[in-house]
Amino acid sequence: MNDWVYSDKLKEHFTNPKNVLEDEANFAADGKGIVGNIKCGDQMLFAIKVDKDIITDCKWKTYGCASAIASTSILSEMVKGMTLSAAYKVTPKDVAAQLDGLPEHKIHCSVLGDKALRAAIDDYYKRNGQENKIKKDQTKIICQCMNVSDAEIEEAVLEGVRTYLELQEHTKLGTVCGQCKDEALKLLDEYKKKHF
Amino acid sequence: MSSIKKPIYFDNNATTPLHPQVKAEITKALDIFGNPSSLHQFGRKANEAIEHSRKTIATFIGANPEEIIFVGSGSEANNTALSIFCCQSGKCSFQSKNQSSLITTRIEHPCILETSRCLKGKGTNMFYLDVDEYGKINPNQLKDLTTNKIGLVSVMMANNEIGTIQDIKEIAKIAHNSGMLAHTDAVQAVGKIPVNVGELDVDFLTMSAHKIYGPKGIGALYVKKGTPFCPLIHGGHQEQGRRAGTESTLGIIAFGKAIEMRAKEMTEEETRLSQLKNILKSAIEEKIPDIKFNGHPTDCLTGTLNVSFTGAEGEAILLYLDLEGICVSTGSACASGSLDPSHVLLAVGLSAEQAHGSIRISIGRENTIEDINYLIEKLPKVIKKVRNMSTAY
Numbered sequence: 001m002n003d004w005v006y007s008d009k010l011k012e013h014f015t016n017p018k019n020v021l022e023d024e025a026n027f028a029a030d031g032k033g034i035v036g037n038i039k040c041g042d043q044m045l046f047a048i049k050v051d052k053d054i055i056t057d058c059k060w061k062t063y064g065c066a067s068a069i070a071s072t073s074i075l076s077e078m079v080k081g082m083t084l085s086a087a088y089k090v091t092p093k094d095v096a097a098q099l100d101g102l103p104e105h106k107i108h109c110s111v112l113g114d115k116a117l118r119a120a121i122d123d124y125y126k127r128n129g130q131e132n133k134i135k136k137d138q139t140k141i142i143c144q145c146m147n148v149s150d151a152e153i154e155e156a157v158l159e160g161v162r163t164y165l166e167l168q169e170h171t172k173l174g175t176v177c178g179q180c181k182d183e184a185l186k187l188l189d190e191y192k193k194k195h196f
Numbered sequence: 197m198s199s200i201k202k203p204i205y206f207d208n209n210a211t212t213p214l215h216p217q218v219k220a221e222i223t224k225a226l227d228i229f230g231n232p233s234s235l236h237q238f239g240r241k242a243n244e245a246i247e248h249s250r251k252t253i254a255t256f257i258g259a260n261p262e263e264i265i266f267v268g269s270g271s272e273a274n275n276t277a278l279s280i281f282c283c284q285s286g287k288c289s290f291q292s293k294n295q296s297s298l299i300t301t302r303i304e305h306p307c308i309l310e311t312s313r314c315l316k317g318k319g320t321n322m323f324y325l326d327v328d329e330y331g332k333i334n335p336n337q338l339k340d341l342t343t344n345k346i347g348l349v350s351v352m353m354a355n356n357e358i359g360t361i362q363d364i365k366e367i368a369k370i371a372h373n374s375g376m377l378a379h380t381d382a383v384q385a386v387g388k389i390p391v392n393v394g395e396l397d398v399d400f401l402t403m404s405a406h407k408i409y410g411p412k413g414i415g416a417l418y419v420k421k422g423t424p425f426c427p428l429i430h431g432g433h434q435e436q437g438r439r440a441g442t443e444s445t446l447g448i449i450a451f452g453k454a455i456e457m458r459a460k461e462m463t464e465e466e467t468r469l470s471q472l473k474n475i476l477k478s479a480i481e482e483k484i485p486d487i488k489f490n491g492h493p494t495d496c497l498t499g500t501l502n503v504s505f506t507g508a509e510g511e512a513i514l515l516y517l518d519l520e521g522i523c524v525s526t527g528s529a530c531a532s533g534s535l536d537p538s539h540v541l542l543a544v545g546l547s548a549e550q551a552h553g554s555i556r557i558s559i560g561r562e563n564t565i566e567d568i569n570y571l572i573e574k575l576p577k578v579i580k581k582v583r584n585m586s587t588a589y
Contacts, residue, residue, distance in 0.1 A: 014512075014515065014516075017585060020584065038548075038549045038552075038588045039548040039549060040548070041509060041528065041537070041552045043588060060585075061585055061587045062585055062586065063507065063587045063589075064509050065509055065528070066511055066512055066515045177548075
């Protein structure tokens with residue numbers, strides 16, 4: 001019998017989460033970011049300390065399942081000692097790989113982790129007059145829960161997606177809280193008209 | 197996990213371990229291999245065992261043996277009861293009588309809800325009854341909905357997630373007064389609370405063995421004599437032509453034994469479970485702040501306790517408890533393949549957050565006061581740990 005439902009690495013970070021932000025008031029963060037929505041079942045907060053563009057300390061809080069907790073825990077370990085620009089580039093795939101893989105329906109947990117981290121870095125840039133470094137996404141995120149952008153919807157349409165159901169299957173958009181449905185439907189229509 | 201003797205199972209509404217006597221009965225019956233339809237002695241022996249079980253089960257719920265149809269699961273029994281709406285044969289079709297409507301509730305098991313969705317696609321008019329904060333339907337809403345176009349009312353007797361027990365007798369009465377038939381999914385009720393089909397006056401009633409210490413893969417549907425009926429599985433004369441397929445002799449024997457044991461042990465056992473639940477409930481209330489118990493305070497299955505913890509996500513609670521050797525279930529989306537929290541908890545008015553933060557502890561006959569005390573010791577620590585790293589607490 002498997003004595004654990006996910007990978008051992010995930011179990012390790014779930015059982016003994018590293019760098020939990022326990023004393024928020026006394027952690028003098030240089031940057032802080034929070035993303036996600038409790039309604040959807042996941043919310044993550046990152047707080048970082050920065051010295052000469054290097055993340056010297058990183059703490060977090062997470063409302064979410066085991067995968068979400070482990071994702072934030074391992075991400076906090078990964079980015080300590082990283083330059084801000086390197087940390088900015090960490091992807092959900094990197095996080096999942098470090099955890100020795102996540103089941104498909106748990107991918108959104110790792111998606112939120114790197115978003116929260118980038119929000120914290122952006123906050124640091126803002127506080128230090130370096131707004132120019134904030135990478136404005138060229139694209140707009142439509143589905144906040146699954147982190148699906150308008151560009152991805154367009155790509156999906158180009159790949160043959162025609163209905164909302166297909167779009168959900170293809171991108172996982174709108175499969176959590178469903179709040180983005182109207183906007184996604186509009187875009188789906190727009191891109192269909194644009195390309196076909 | 198060092199301090200405990202074994203994993204403690206608190207998920208008895210999901211399924212139950214075999215009763216030792218059921219296990220013994222199955223072992224004894226392993227060599228009864230004859231096809232119950234065969235006329236020779238091997239067949240007769242199997243058939244006799246099946247009919248014995250049928251009688252035991254019928255007696256237990258106040259039915260006649262010929263009113264019990266064995267099927268493969270509770271889900272199949274529910275699908276069968278609802279499938280009469282699809283039949284176009286004229287022999288049993290409600291459509292032919294211009295009665296192609298179905299009323300059910302928002303808190304049914306998915307095997308009712310999914311089937312009703314499918315029926316809707318085939319032209320059945322669907323109505324879903326709301327429930328109050330405790331999970332009870334409002335009989336007046338049912339009265340308002342009934343018209344002579346309605347064919348069947350299907351309401352679950354006891355809810356699997358929150359344990360709320362409905363007044364099926366009243367529901368059946370309203371149904372019959374409007375010329376409708378009444379079905380109840382009593383999978384969580386039969387063997388836990390007294391169920392008598394004569395008293396309830398229902399036309400269909402669904403049962404399952406594995407919720408009451410029998411094996412998986414065997415269920416039964418009670419169909420009142422004379423009620424329109426249409427088989428779901430065609431192609432054989434078994435079960436009076438109502439469910440084709442060679443009978444699961446072993447399953448049926450085991451189901452009968454499970455019911456026999458329930459008849460002997462249920463009353464006493466339920467009193468004990470009720471005491472265990474009360475101890476657990478008071479301890480949770482005392483030791484853990486910001487909680488909410490779900491389900492009806494009194495009309496509730498004795499072994500079922502559903503509770504929401506503010507700011508703590510259910511799958512995380514479940515898996516931390518699992519690491520401590522305690523097995524429960526959760527209404528959180530994260531624990532299932534889907535991403536939506538429990539439809540039952542949302543229907544009783546919980547916010548998505550409260551639903552995500554809920555766990556169900558379902559106590560069964562093997563649980564002891566030591567198990568409860570162990571849970572009482574571990575649960576507050578787990579909740580504290582989860583809340584400690586939560587953005588929402």
